[in-house]
Amino acid sequence: MAVSHSARLGEAALELALQMVAGGAPVRVAAGAGIDGQGAPILGTDAVAVAAAIDELATDCAGVLVLMDLGSAVLSAELALELRASDVPVRLTSAPFVEGLLAAVVSAAAGGSLDTVADEARAALTAKTAQVADDAAEPEEPIEPPARGEAETRRVRVRNPLGIHARPAALIADTAAGVDVRLRRLPDGPEAAAASLSRLLVLGARQGDELELLATDAGAAVVLDRLEALFRDGFGEGTDDAAAVTDDPAGAGAAPAADASEPAPVAAEPAPVAADRVPVAAEPAPVAADRVPVAADPVPVAAGTVLRGRGVSAGRAVAPVAHLAPPLAEPDLRTVIAPADRESEADAVASAAQRAADRLRGRAERASGETRAILEATRLLAADPELVAGAAALVRAQGRSAARAVWEAAAAQEADLAALGGRTAERAADLRDVRNRIIAEIVGVDMPGVPELDEPFVLVAADLAPADAATLAGGRCAGLLTEQGGPTSHTAIIARSLGLPAVVGVAGATRVPDGAVVLLDGETGTVEVEPPAPRIAEAAMRIAKAAVAPLAFGGTGALADGHRIALLANVGGAADAVAAASARAEGVGLFRTEFCFLDRATPPVVDEQVAAYRGVLAAFPDRRVVVRTLDAGSDKPLPFANDDDEENPALGVRGLRVARRSPQLLDNQLRALALAADAESARVEVMAPMVATVDEARDFAQRCRSAGLTRVGVMIETPAAAVMASALFEVVDFVSIGTNDLTQYTMAADRLHGELGDLNDPWQPAVLRLIAGVGEAGRTAGKPVGVCGEAAGDPSLAPLLIGLGATSLSMTHRALGRVADALARVDSTDCRRAADAVLGAATADEAREAAAAAVAG
Template sequence: MHGVGVGRGIAAGKALRMPDRLTPPTDAPLEGDAEGEVQRATDALHQVAGDLMSRGETVGGEAQDVLQAAALMAQDPALADDVAARIRAGVNAEFAVQEAFGQFKQMLVALGGYMAERATDLDDVAQRVIAQLRGVPAPGVPMSDEPFVLIARDLAPADTATLDLDKVLGLVTQDGGPTSHTAILARSKSITAIVGVPELLDKVSDRQLIIADARSGEVTLDPTAEQQEAAEAERIKRAEVANAPITPGALADGTPVQLLANVGRPEEAAAALELGAEGVGLFRTEFLFLDSKTPPTVEQQTEQYAAMLRAFEGKKVVVRVLDAGADKPLAFLNDDDEENPALGLRGIRALRANEKVLRDQLQALADADAATDADLWVMAPMIANAEETEYFVTISREYGLKTVGAMAEVPSIALQGSQVLERCDFVSIGTNDLTQYTFAADRLLGTVAQFQDPWQPAVLRLVGMLGDAGAAADKPVGVCGEAAADPALAAVLVGLGVTSLSMSAAALGDVRAELKSVTLEEARERAARALTAVDAAEARRFAAGA
């Protein structure tokens, strides 16, 4: 069986399936005091939110952000009001929760993109609230006295983030794609994982022996003793390579490839440095804005930016200015309803329409840069053409910012690559959105998952166009999307002209090891083969020489 592998790990062992979901509540009429039932539902929502927040604080990092977002769903006032209204209309609390969350889920699915993917998280929150009301444990990862390979339709963030890595050898899911939360969190925790395996639940039973090879995306059922021994030997070999002494990123022939970390908060810096990050390829600044009804002050922003820059003293730090709109709406940027917000005022468009927000952020970055010794690079999201590039570069230069670039997430920027690079200092490719917009397929929406794979030859061609433009202009072109964390794809990206790769810090070891195994000529050959493929699966095979 085949799916999409996460990382280079391999796991062999007995399979354990995630338990079934709770039985659905019935619509039996409410018996007793409605206000008492409302209070019981309110208490359950608060309990679940508190538990998710606590789990997030325990695990930290990217997982904490995901779990906090789930907790905010449980605390959503509109949801709580809807639940209360349904109870007062005469239904029991469990059914009210199911119906209210179900209606909210339908709304998120209709929005598409990132919001549609949150629908899966919402299902998990609803299950936890219903379990709390029933006084039973919430469905979760099965308990086992021996290590196992976890089999699931998909995993909720709370489950993925808190997996017991002493027991879970690997993770295989039927749903999900390479940029799903399951894949992202598995990568951040260095869990051997394969996602999107068709018919997985129909073909794998509890305690069945399996081998999951993330490098090939292959799941072997009922392996022979010889296959199990070979898998264990390969696991040890790959672990030794991944844990080799940390060195700067480079190919086998010495060609340098800068390996950087994607970071969401200053407190994540220490872990990234420990894992060998040569700097930051994407510092997301949204954490300062998303929980606010008004923009943070210049002083508040300066403090946070300076903390990040001090952590990476003497190293490159690429900061993305506020990326809001579409999946991350902010009332102070755009309070108008948009029929298709993913194609509306987002990224640089939203900032341009609210220039004071952009200017305050650039002032804060300039102030932080003046107070520290890191090598600050600044870029804007969702740049579509040369004109938007010139606008952002011009306004950034007013604040004395020296290295200014554009994020390539819209296909049009690749078509104007040479003109864009005439006007800015670098380009950084966000492969998640670039893939979404190339195929008009919502990110993380399972029904169009086959189009969300950065191995798609059409996406690789766009990367190659930008790589060629960068080489002609003698300016760097990086990748900061999830594609950079795929070791096999990382080598292909370098073959397409990419000069730096930024990823979750946990993926640095695997990518560093893979790059050391190929020369520049070999990387270019892999890229050339991948470009001849008709789809993502074929591109993977062709790149591997199959």
């Protein structure tokens, strides 16, 4: 219990202490000496109130520890021992009031004995005196860390392909919340607190590495069991049984062998960044590539220049340029905080980090889907306790300003991440973003990033950090222009989700002068700088007209000569299907079934699948719905389907190949699809992804028909399937060309690699010739050829795809109106003429020009 002269102080200290534990602890406060005639609190202590509080606790406790603030509180507590009615052991302690109460509550909540709780309370100032480095005396009875043998321990192996990167680290931190868990990479690697996202990343734990988990708090076993399950399931990203060997690396059911005499490295709070690890720069550090200020290049792009890049989100924008705000200046290294002011300066770090995290939380709550996930991940970094503790330690020990301390602590963590290489190193940009947010809060300036303007603008940047891209919703941004990035970058993903025109990969984009009017075309990938006034007026009129009356799809796709072309939608679940039906899509050309189960660690049972599939089928009664079986693997790992560490997962066990190892998984899905089809009136067709041989297609068709599914097809995503299209048509009823994968496999260029955007272009002649071969095979067999990749939603490509032999196009529902309009402007002869023209092209640019000229007539 706590005895204080001030009721406010006692209540505040108790509130602070109880926030340290999830389940609470039995605590009572006896504070103040009542109120005066005007209702004001009287400072003082009351022995009777102290005795009553002890008796109240005695009914539920085996002992009572009494903490006192000062002076008469000690006398009142001593007198209370004579006045109390209970006989439980009572210990008065000289522990500091606030710090001791915190330590005692945490220890009591963990089930500590009266002696243990008292010892913890008396030692509560140890951490503070170590950080402040003053001459305070050590506790009379220093607390020894518990022996390793006394702690709960586990050994786990990292089984997911990418190791402990940002997402697994966030899962670990969330799961361990409220319990002091430490992770150590074996045999002699670094150690990290589970609560710290950045230190977990710095562990550098890769697939196959073994870790020791250690915890001593209450509930440790349950938390460690949950953490074990996360590791065992690969954090929902797929696992490697060969690497794991066994779920109990230390031996059957045994805790890992350890020397019980060796003290366990269990920290009471996050370890500060050591002074010798902080890279103090003699001169300002170079500006990060993702936040290059415009002034860095003195040569502006001249008016009349046409820049070219990659259009990743359709639409047009005409507006003045506004550049991403430049980074904050590096805080001055020469500033030294006086010793008397260092504690308040250190507190400024924690409060600024909390404000930054709160702002990100607020934005995340207003966002949804992928945008929300990005903001949540950034919030976790902003709330990282070790970043805050490291910066605060620099303030206290070296007199750094709060802003400079955050800069240096972040630099140390960034260096650790960069040293790990690979995808973990890519998180350094996120850490710099969080650093800037905290420093902006400290110095009281606007956060660098997306400007807040009252008029529409085209945002220009080298690239956008995840949190920057995610804050575009609801602002005045009319379009995006970046020097870097690719079709799968955060910029592209969020631009498409918000319907913002975007062009990425534009050399010289950051040299466009601030305020210069640009005409940005997200379909052609062109950006005109200061175009002539008539061009601006024409574009503005078209944009305004589209905003008032956007190109709507009438529900029937056709060429100008009446030739029917089915325009279908790509969907990932029931919500997508409802939106597509509202947009009057003629059906579904690609139902990505794996999107229903991306967050699952275990396979969905048949009934769950039936419910998910019916949600999509119900939106399209009596219309065609083409269902793709699970396309697990590569960029869409499913832990219940892919549990292998593969050097190149895009070329590994993905798509239909999963059935080689888990045939029941495919059979269950086909059964569920048949049941869903029987329950709804949609015309269900089923196709398999990642087919490379005729034998694979034949086996899949037999499985489908055995399950009662009569219309069977395959995806053409590999060059092998494209070349063998004629033979495939002998065993299946239709094919659908997935242009995204067909392009990456044909050009040997990972479609997730932004720098290879020029290769991952469906206009590449090699890709077009393969599509032409598939189209010709379909015409010969008299069977449908669909296209369901990104190319199908490109109005400039749509007529060409029809000329190459496509009989239907499937796309995001947002593109239906534009594609329908493009097709209605051409006839079958135009389309065929465009196809003949591109087949003689040697480059992607030549193919574009040839198709445009042929269509124009």
